[in-house]
Amino acid sequence: MTEKEFDAFFKTRLEKAEADVPADMWERISRKKKKRRIFFIPRWYLFGVLLLMIMAAGGYLYFNPQNNTQAEAALKKKTHRDGVNKILPGQSVAPSIESQLDNYAVDSLKQNGSKEDNDKKSGHSSESFPPNNYSAAAKKRQYTDLLRPQKNENEKALPVAKPGEQLSQLNDTGNLYSPSMVVLDTSKTIVMDSAALEKKSTTRNNGVDSSGEREMESQKAARFSVDVFLSPDLPFNSFNSSDPSYEQLLNQAKMRFSWSAGARLNIEINKKLMARTGFQYAVVNQQFSIIDTVLVKAGEPSKFTSLDIPVVFGYKIGDGRIKKMINAGILLNISSRYSGVIPSPGGSFLQIDSTNVYNKNTGISLFLSTSLSKQISNRFDVFAEPYFKYRVKSMTNSFQLFDHKIHTLGILIGVQYKLFKK
Amino acid sequence: MTESELINGCKKNDAHCQRLLFEQYSARLMAVCLRYACDRPEAEDMLQESFIRIYSYITQYKAQGSFEGWIKKIVIHCAIRYAKKRRSKLMEPVENANQQIPGQDFIIPNLTETELLKLISTLPDGYRLVFNLYVIEGYSHDEIAEMLNIETATSRSQLLKARRVLQEQILLMQKIPAAS
Numbered sequence: 001m002t003e004k005e006f007d008a009f010f011k012t013r014l015e016k017a018e019a020d021v022p023a024d025m026w027e028r029i030s031r032k033k034k035k036r037r038i039f040f041i042p043r044w045y046l047f048g049v050l051l052l053m054i055m056a057a058g059g060y061l062y063f064n065p066q067n068n069t070q071a072e073a074a075l076k077k078k079t080h081r082d083g084v085n086k087i088l089p090g091q092s093v094a095p096s097i098e099s100q101l102d103n104y105a106v107d108s109l110k111q112n113g114s115k116e117d118n119d120k121k122s123g124h125s126s127e128s129f130p131p132n133n134y135s136a137a138a139k140k141r142q143y144t145d146l147l148r149p150q151k152n153e154n155e156k157a158l159p160v161a162k163p164g165e166q167l168s169q170l171n172d173t174g175n176l177y178s179p180s181m182v183v184l185d186t187s188k189t190i191v192m193d194s195a196a197l198e199k200k201s202t203t204r205n206n207g208v209d210s211s212g213e214r215e216m217e218s219q220k221a222a223r224f225s226v227d228v229f230l231s232p233d234l235p236f237n238s239f240n241s242s243d244p245s246y247e248q249l250l251n252q253a254k255m256r257f258s259w260s261a262g263a264r265l266n267i268e269i270n271k272k273l274m275a276r277t278g279f280q281y282a283v284v285n286q287q288f289s290i291i292d293t294v295l296v297k298a299g300e301p302s303k304f305t306s307l308d309i310p311v312v313f314g315y316k317i318g319d320g321r322i323k324k325m326i327n328a329g330i331l332l333n334i335s336s337r338y339s340g341v342i343p344s345p346g347g348s349f350l351q352i353d354s355t356n357v358y359n360k361n362t363g364i365s366l367f368l369s370t371s372l373s374k375q376i377s378n379r380f381d382v383f384a385e386p387y388f389k390y391r392v393k394s395m396t397n398s399f400q401l402f403d404h405k406i407h408t409l410g411i412l413i414g415v416q417y418k419l420f421k422k
Numbered sequence: 423m424t425e426s427e428l429i430n431g432c433k434k435n436d437a438h439c440q441r442l443l444f445e446q447y448s449a450r451l452m453a454v455c456l457r458y459a460c461d462r463p464e465a466e467d468m469l470q471e472s473f474i475r476i477y478s479y480i481t482q483y484k485a486q487g488s489f490e491g492w493i494k495k496i497v498i499h500c501a502i503r504y505a506k507k508r509r510s511k512l513m514e515p516v517e518n519a520n521q522q523i524p525g526q527d528f529i530i531p532n533l534t535e536t537e538l539l540k541l542i543s544t545l546p547d548g549y550r551l552v553f554n555l556y557v558i559e560g561y562s563h564d565e566i567a568e569m570l571n572i573e574t575a576t577s578r579s580q581l582l583k584a585r586r587v588l589q590e591q592i593l594l595m596q597k598i599p600a601a602s
Binding site: 003006007010011013014015016017018019020021022025026028029032033242243244245344345347348350356400401 | 441444448449450452453456457466469470473474475477478479482484486495496499502503533535536538539542553556557558560568569570585589
């Protein structure tokens with residue numbers, strides 16, 4: 001038997017052969033056809049929404065009031081220490097002592113004591129603070145009393161120094177004085193009217209003083225910013241088909257002007273790192289042709305649009321007037337739309353908006369860019385960001401005879417607006 | 423119902439016409455799938471996917487050439503996709519493209535179609551693909567090389583090896599000594 005005879009034997013016997021089909025095959029086919037029609041929320045959409053929620057929660061926790069209170073307490077401690085070291089006569093009393101006086105005054109106000117009770121407690125015949133009715137004069141007297149040293153007959157008299165004079169390290173009584181301690185000028189009293197006292201109380205209750213608030217605000221400065229951008233794009237197709245002539249035909253598509261636009265929210269994680277998310281809308285225009293006998297026939301223009309959510313991290317490089325950043329991340333496709341025609345394997349045109357050719361959700365694309373930005377005012381920066389977008393998965397559904405990916409080069413040009421003043 | 427009426431009905435997504443189309447062509451297409459698949463479950467999956475594609479793509483059929491040839495082409499493309507998914511290695515070093523089958527003339531016994539299909543399914547993926555495309559479907563080596571993204575010489579080599587393996591299998595089955 002020759003090769004030809006051998007081949008012919010198999011061809012004759014198998015070309016028109018038939019085989020048993022499983023009884024449930026039609027049901028399986030019907031079920032699969034119905035599944036494709038059921039609306040579903042793409043996993044990438046849910047993942048993108050979840051990621052946005054996590055980032056929003058993270059941003060909120062980073063700036064929540066609990067953290068602010070701790071920071072304010074740290075600042076208060078710092079100013080308190082600074083205040084103690086700066087006690088000098090002739091000047092206003094140190095904040096620490098002032099706050100102690102405030103505490104005393106407020107606590108006194110809270111006490112529900114009679115005049116007699118207060119007299120007994122203080123040991124003075126001075127007028128006490130009636131809880132609900134006290135005058136400025138009464139407060140003045142109260143402060144004077146506080147500054148007057150309490151006499152204790154059992155104690156030896158401490159050495160008296162003139163205001164501004166430093167005491168020697170060890171006095172006769174054997175008490176050690178700190179070299180930094182300076183005697184207060186006790187002749188001066190603090191005069192505060194009720195309005196000032198209430199203001200002090202309010203300030204104390206709310207926390208940090210004004211200098212601390214400014215520090216907190218400047219820490220918030222530029223943590224959040226918003227980008228708005230446009231980009232002229234250079235997309236390029238990647239087709240793959242088991243039919244080489246069909247693949248060649250698809251690759252002959254002519255690209256038309258394509259663009260994208262979007263907005264991003266930027267969150268500074270630290271001095272070097274930034275998280276960026278938002279949305280990006282891209283439009284790719286191209287035109288396909290078919291060969292009709294000997295003529296090349298152009299079809300109506302095709303449009304591929306997509307709406308993506310970028311989830312990108314940026315890393316600052318160097319310092320200088322022009323800020324440089326490298327960005328990398330992913331674009332999660334939320335929705336894709338198609339219109340126009342592409343060539344069909346049969347040699348005619350195939351409508352891509354009405355048939356199940358392309359997926360409504362095309363999954364993830366990889367994103368890489370370098371951004372250059374320059375500050376033009378307190379709140380605004382301008383930036384240019386060349387980028388490359390690489391589509392990971394084919395846009396066609398699994399039943400098609402070809403795979404199609406569109407990768408894009410572009411340059412985002414836009415404006416950044418800082419949400420807090422520096 | 424004529425073939426064109428059946429096709430037009432399927433284009434309009436008529437479930438009855440789709441069912442009739444399935445009943446008319448399923449047995450033949452199942453045999454095609456059995457030739458390309460490595461086992462029966464894969465052949466069934468291939469058939470299911472092929473019919474889904476046929477129904478999706480039927481609007482593009484313009485009555486240029488035989489309808490059976492058109493749907494067979496869909497099945498073949500589906501089979502090639504399956505082979506690619508399995509990452510079947512078709513690239514082999516060309517040992518000797520002109521090597522002849524060792525001179526053994528033998529008589530192929532009267533095997534049933536089922537047995538022949540079973541014989542082909544025992545071939546390695548690459549041999550099976552090339553054998554089916556060249557011998558049964560009638561593609562040339564150049565066309566096969568383009569479809570499978572391989573060299574023409576590789577296609578020839580795969581075919582020679584496929585023939586050798588089939589002959590060895592037939593001999594084993596029948597235990598017929600080689601005729602001189």
